[in-house]
Amino acid sequence: MDLSAISPAALIAALIAASTPILLAAIGELVVEKAGVLNLGVEGMMITGAIFGFAATVETGSPWLGLLAAMAGGAILSLIFAVLTQYFLSNQVATGLALTLFGLGFSALVGQGYTGIKPPAFPHLNIAALNDIPFWGRAFLSHDYLVYLSILLVFVVWYYLKYTRSGLILRAVGENHDAAHAIGYNVTRIRLLAVMFGGACAGLGGAYLSLIQVPQWTQGMTAGAGWIALALVVFASWKPWRVVLGAYIFGGVSILQLNLQAVGVNIPVAYLSMAPYIVTIVVLVIMSGDRTSAPASLGRVFHASN
Amino acid sequence: MKSLKTIAAGLALALGLSGAAHAGDPLKVGFIYVGPVGDLGWTYQHDQGRKAIEKAYGDKVETTYVESVPEGADAERVMTQMALSGAKLIFATSFGYMDAVQNVAKKFPNVKFEHATGYKRAPNVSTYSARFYEGRAVIGHIAGKMTKTNKIGYIASFPIPEVIRGINAAYLAAKKVNPDVQFKIVWVFTWFDPAKEADAANALIEQGVDVIMQHTDSPAAMTIAEKKGIYAFGQASDMKKFGPNARLTSIIDNWAPYYVQEVKAVMDGTWKSHDTWDGIKAGMVKIGEFSDKIPDDVKKSAQAIIDGIESGKLHPFTGPINKQDGTPWLKAGEVADDGTLAGMNFYVEGIEGKIPQ
Numbered sequence: 001m002d003l004s005a006i007s008p009a010a011l012i013a014a015l016i017a018a019s020t021p022i023l024l025a026a027i028g029e030l031v032v033e034k035a036g037v038l039n040l041g042v043e044g045m046m047i048t049g050a051i052f053g054f055a056a057t058v059e060t061g062s063p064w065l066g067l068l069a070a071m072a073g074g075a076i077l078s079l080i081f082a083v084l085t086q087y088f089l090s091n092q093v094a095t096g097l098a099l100t101l102f103g104l105g106f107s108a109l110v111g112q113g114y115t116g117i118k119p120p121a122f123p124h125l126n127i128a129a130l131n132d133i134p135f136w137g138r139a140f141l142s143h144d145y146l147v148y149l150s151i152l153l154v155f156v157v158w159y160y161l162k163y164t165r166s167g168l169i170l171r172a173v174g175e176n177h178d179a180a181h182a183i184g185y186n187v188t189r190i191r192l193l194a195v196m197f198g199g200a201c202a203g204l205g206g207a208y209l210s211l212i213q214v215p216q217w218t219q220g221m222t223a224g225a226g227w228i229a230l231a232l233v234v235f236a237s238w239k240p241w242r243v244v245l246g247a248y249i250f251g252g253v254s255i256l257q258l259n260l261q262a263v264g265v266n267i268p269v270a271y272l273s274m275a276p277y278i279v280t281i282v283v284l285v286i287m288s289g290d291r292t293s294a295p296a297s298l299g300r301v302f303h304a305s306n
Numbered sequence: 307m308k309s310l311k312t313i314a315a316g317l318a319l320a321l322g323l324s325g326a327a328h329a330g331d332p333l334k335v336g337f338i339y340v341g342p343v344g345d346l347g348w349t350y351q352h353d354q355g356r357k358a359i360e361k362a363y364g365d366k367v368e369t370t371y372v373e374s375v376p377e378g379a380d381a382e383r384v385m386t387q388m389a390l391s392g393a394k395l396i397f398a399t400s401f402g403y404m405d406a407v408q409n410v411a412k413k414f415p416n417v418k419f420e421h422a423t424g425y426k427r428a429p430n431v432s433t434y435s436a437r438f439y440e441g442r443a444v445i446g447h448i449a450g451k452m453t454k455t456n457k458i459g460y461i462a463s464f465p466i467p468e469v470i471r472g473i474n475a476a477y478l479a480a481k482k483v484n485p486d487v488q489f490k491i492v493w494v495f496t497w498f499d500p501a502k503e504a505d506a507a508n509a510l511i512e513q514g515v516d517v518i519m520q521h522t523d524s525p526a527a528m529t530i531a532e533k534k535g536i537y538a539f540g541q542a543s544d545m546k547k548f549g550p551n552a553r554l555t556s557i558i559d560n561w562a563p564y565y566v567q568e569v570k571a572v573m574d575g576t577w578k579s580h581d582t583w584d585g586i587k588a589g590m591v592k593i594g595e596f597s598d599k600i601p602d603d604v605k606k607s608a609q610a611i612i613d614g615i616e617s618g619k620l621h622p623f624t625g626p627i628n629k630q631d632g633t634p635w636l637k638a639g640e641v642a643d644d645g646t647l648a649g650m651n652f653y654v655e656g657i658e659g660k661i662p663q
Contacts, residue, residue, distance in 0.1 A: 005513060006512075007512065010512050014505065014508055014509070014512075018501070018505055021501070104374075108342065108344055111344070112344075115344060115346055115547075116346065116525075116547030116548055117547075118529075118532075118548075209500070209501055213501055213504060213505075214500045214501060214504045214526050214529060214530075215529065215533075216500070216525065216526065216529045216548060218342075218344065218345060218346065218500050218524050218525065218526070219342035219343070219344030219345060220341065220342040220344075220345070220374060220498070221500040221501070221524070222501075223496070223498060223499035223500065223501065223502070224499070225501065254502070254505065255505060255509065258492055258494075258502075258505055258506050258509040259509045259512065259513075261491070261492040261493060261509075261659075262459070262490050262492050262506075262509045262510050262512070262513045263490075263513055264490065264658050264659050266659075266660065268660075268662060268663065269465075269493045269495075269662035270662050270663070273493070273495045
């Protein structure tokens with residue numbers, strides 16, 4: 001066993017890459033839940049984004065168009081959910097679960113012709129002066145652009161929810177939709193937009209898997225990442241920066257345990273494997289001791305006549 | 307997809323299609339898969355076997371499958387539904403379905419079950435598996451010859467005899483041609499999770515491995531090997547498309563002949579509970595085409611191993627072999643018996659690390 005064989009810079013770089021898909025999906029779901037909607041279809045939207053992004057990138061040769069397609073794919077799928085739950089007042093839990101099943105099957109159908117194809121490489125931050133800085137260059141300054149975009153996205157969401165009027169309205173809708181309705185806000189429309197934003201983010205997260213992390217299209221390739229993202233939002237007490245923390249801890253411990261195994265550390269592997277889940281939960285539970293609770297209208301059906 | 311099929315199965319039941327089969331009705335054959343049929347690995351190959359049945363018997367058979375069924379209670383539910391909707395033969399294609407198969411088989415004594423890679427049998431439950439370790443010996447040999455860093459990465463799924471046997475066989479063959487070789491083993495505790503498999507491959511490459519083997523189901527590690535410019539082997543399926551430069555050769559699972567034969571046995575009424583464990587000789591395990599990257603002399607020596615195993619002259623587990631702790635296992639010239647191989651729960655001498663308990 002030789003712990004020095006693990007390069008901290010490489011570890012951090014791998015951790016950030018491994019966390020990004022969950023982070024993207026979770027930050028989108030956070031906005032959805034802040035608006036008072038519980039969409040359990042994250043897994044389905046992610047996998048749809050994964051194949052839409054992959055297919056568009058392969059067809060056009062442009063990873064950026066691929067990302068747009070992934071966002072569109074996730075958003076369109078989430079629109080089905082939004083229409084069913086917001087206009088037809090269907091049960092959110094059941095509809096979300098159905099969306100996951102639908103997304104998994106639909107993506108398999110769309111993806112039939114795309115197995116075994118190599119997508120064009122996704123552009124990385126490639127500035128010699130930055131990449132060559134010892135430690136920092138490898139750990140933080142040579143990632144693909146989507147990593148930086150994901151952090152920017154968290155910042156925007158945080159700022160939007162905390163400091164903008166529109167963000168305040170969105171939160172009001174999530175806390176008490178009847179009151180928001182009474183003072184004249186269009187609850188249904190706001191929720192519809194929030195759900196679509198969540199879908200687009202989940203789609204991006206899926207595209208990160210199929211275009212950057214793995215990169216290939218395999219049926220069912222999200223393998224539960226969407227569920228992790230969902231759990232993360234709750235454990236992060238619906239706070240954007242805690243979602244980042246949670247995602248990075250989860251990704252970090254997952255990567256760390258694989259690396260520890262690779263250098264042959266003598267800890268029972270079963271403990272290593274469960275470590276990501278336990279560490280993430282413990283950290284976020286301790287942090288959430290500050291009485292933050294779920295948006296009060298989360299998951300409740302709204303109709304203007306009530 | 308899964309839910310659609312479940313609904314379809316339920317409908318069939320409701321319409322009374324599950325009544326006693328009349329002579330001339332097609333034989334219904336069910337398959338349950340642990341991953342998606344599009345994994346291009348383990349499950350894909352089983353599904354090729356299912357298609358071979360349809361091709362061989364046309365409208366005399368009717369096959370159904372349910373994919374991505376978790377090992378455990380879900381598997382029991384799916385198989386019960388299959389049996390209720392008239393399946394007379396059910397293939398359960400993952401080790402972890404073992405207890406579910408036993409439970410469902412007790413409830414449906416007239417339905418025949420075939421469980422892949424397990425060891426629990428019953429009057430209406432057969433087990434079958436392939437001697438993948440024979441293939442592992444071949445790729446272990448090639449890996450030992452091809453590695454420059456003398457470090458070979460191994461992405462392992464679950465600590466079951468099947469996987470441990472593969473690691474041992476590959477290690478013994480690699481060690482034989484390269485005494486300095488070192489195996490770095492990472493357990494991912496999943497059969498199918500492309501992102502995790504890719505992360506594991508990256509972690510291994512970071513530790514200097516230049517050849518990767520895997521015992522998981524997706525081609526993710528092959529993709530990473532191609533990207534990083536190292537070597538890998540196709541697992542269960544050929545996987546050439548995913549790593550045109552990285553892939554050295556592959557171990558291909560060829561279930562089709564066995565499946566076709568078992569369906570025939572059920573049709574003829576000659577089916578009996580049995581245990582099948584076939585390898586390279588019977589064609590259940592195939593070695594894919596060798597890549598141009600392998601030098602000619604290595605191609606020759608690897609082919610000699612394949613030929614030796616096929617003719618029965620060579621057994622991958624031939625003594626002297628010690629267990630990891632140094633206690634003797636096989637004497638010089640002694641060959642491992644199937645019982646020990648089937649329940650293998652120890653590393654051979656020279657492998658570092660512990661098997662997870």
